[in-house]
Amino acid sequence: MDCFYAACERLREPALEGEPVVVGMGFEAGETTGAVATASYEARAHGVESAQAISSALERLGRHEAGLPDRETSNEKPRGYYRPVDMEFYESVSETVSAVLDDVADTVRAVGIDEAYLDVTERTGWDVVEGFARHVKQRIEADAGVTASIGVAANMSTAKVASDYEKPDGLVVVNPEHTEEFLSDLAIEELHGVGPVTARQLHELDIETAGELASAEERAVTDELGDNGRELMDRARGVDDRVVEPVGKPKSLSSESAFAEPTEDHAQLRDRLEALATALADRAQRKGALYQTIGIKVVTPPFDVQTRERSLSGPVDDPPLVESIAVELLEEFQGETVRKLGVRVSNLSFSEGDQTRLDGWECPSVASTRPGDGLRGLSSSQDDWQSRWRQPTLDEFL
DNA sequence: TCTGGGGTCCTAGGACCC
DNA sequence: TCTGGGGTCCTAGGACCC
Numbered sequence: 312m313d314c315f316y317a318a319c320e321r322l323r324e325p326a327l328e329g330e331p332v333v334v335g336m337g338f339e340a341g342e343t344t345g346a347v348a349t350a351s352y353e354a355r356a357h358g359v360e361s362a363q364a365i366s367s368a369l370e371r372l373g374r375h376e377a378g379l380p381d382r383e384t385s386n387e388k389p390r391g392y393y394r395p396v397d398m399e400f401y402e403s404v405s406e407t408v409s410a411v412l413d414d415v416a417d418t419v420r421a422v423g424i425d426e427a428y429l430d431v432t433e434r435t436g437w438d439v440v441e442g443f444a445r446h447v448k449q450r451i452e453a454d455a456g457v458t459a460s461i462g463v464a465a466n467m468s469t470a471k472v473a474s475d476y477e478k479p480d481g482l483v484v485v486n487p488e489h490t491e492e493f494l495s496d497l498a499i500e501e502l503h504g505v506g507p508v509t510a511r512q513l514h515e516l517d518i519e520t521a522g523e524l525a526s527a528e529e530r531a532v533t534d535e536l537g538d539n540g541r542e543l544m545d546r547a548r549g550v551d552d553r554v555v556e557p558v559g560k561p562k563s564l565s566s567e568s569a570f571a572e573p574t575e576d577h578a579q580l581r582d583r584l585e586a587l588a589t590a591l592a593d594r595a596q597r598k599g600a601l602y603q604t605i606g607i608k609v610v611t612p613p614f615d616v617q618t619r620e621r622s623l624s625g626p627v628d629d630p631p632l633v634e635s636i637a638v639e640l641l642e643e644f645q646g647e648t649v650r651k652l653g654v655r656v657s658n659l660s661f662s663e664g665d666q667t668r669l670d671g672w673e674c675p676s677v678a679s680t681r682p683g684d685g686l687r688g689l690s691s692s693q694d695d696w697q698s699r700w701r702q703p704t705l706d707e708f709l
Numbered sequence: 710t711c712t713g714g715g716g717t718c719c720t721a722g723g724a725c726c727c
Numbered sequence: 728t729c730t731g732g733g734g735t736c737c738t739a740g741g742a743c744c745c
Binding site: 335336337344345346347348360362363364365367396423537538539561562563564565566567568569612613614650651653 | 710711712713714715716717718719720
């Protein structure tokens with residue numbers, strides 16, 4: 312989808328059509344930290360980009376204040392419309408789009424909220440696929456009111472590149488026999504899977520385009536990039552054997568948040584971590600996910616990411632335990648200045664049916680844990696709990 | 710580019726097992 | 728106790744993506 316969040320905002324606020332629109336976190340009153348999630352092309356023209364700090368975005372593009380008369384004159388700084396992220400609304404639009412995709416494709420693999428791969432092998436043919444794709448675009452626009460860019464190719468990685476090639480509202484068909492030709496002049500940065508690090512490594516090998524990567528000496532590339540290098544060379548050659556499969560169940564769930572001002576106040580850190588843990592455990596419960604590993608993420612200035620995790624002897628749905636383990640893992644960072652915290656559950660399994668609660672399995676000492684309880688109390692109750700879950704040893708079994 | 714939030718996959722060492 | 732070969736799981740970190 313093209314500038315999906317901004318397109319959604321225009322859907323319910325048509326006056327934003329043609330105006331610079333910026334959607335992001337931290338745009339609401341009282342918030343100071345945040346970043347751009349999506350900028351419309353009009354906003355991008357002023358240098359506003361995804362992932363940009365809100366302060367930088369505002370420097371480039373001022374903000375229309377709601378309710379104030381528009382006093383814009385030619386010599387005034389350009390202004391745009393800033394809107395906070397509203398995931399619920401975007402998800403509802405996304406569902407409408409998904410319904411169209413499910414209808415037109417054999418298989419759909421959703422990638423995030425605004426992208427998908429479609430296998431349409433059985434629905435169309437190379438001679439008529441352009442018309443087919445145009446039809447899909449029209450149906451998306453008619454049903455959901457937002458535009459998509461489509462790339463058609465013989466495999467996933469080439470189709471992805473093709474879809475980015477003519478954004479917005481693009482439609483690019485790469486016939487199988489033209490794949491190499493299509494890719495040859497492409498900057499390596501445009502290949503899916505090449506980020507800043509890989510791009511730098513490739514530049515060091517004097518490789519600038521997909522065509523150069525395709526014909527590079529394999530040894531040189533794999534020495535630098537390992538297996539990933541071989542993979543990227545295939546992609547650059549238009550070779551990709553992956554099959555379009557629907558996304559499965561999530562493998563991990565996480566919740567994180569940044570502080571307006573980095574802090575070393577451990578009580579404040581713990582409070583934030585507990586709130587994150589509670590929200591995360593709640594989300595896992597709603598999704599029917601059991602977790603066997605609980606971890607935290609601690610980001611210290613300038614941007615050092617550290618993670619700690621602990622695995623249990625069996626999968627659980629136990630919100631108080633998520634909280635107590637997270638807090639225990641945080642102990643190690645006592646005294647450190649922290650700019651961002653996160654909690655994660657992984658090693659997920661999903662119960663049949665809609666099991667939302669393992670009533671009767673809760674360990675009483677954990678259940679009775681109060682906010683003021685000491686950590687030692689928490690960890691010993693966790694040991695109790697673990698002993699209930701541990702697989703019997705051979706001795707016990709015999 | 711001074712950096713939000715939610716994910717996936719890969720690597721590498723260590724513990725442990727047969 | 729100067730030690731093969733194959734394998735799994737756990738933890739921490741890193742690159743990348745939307």
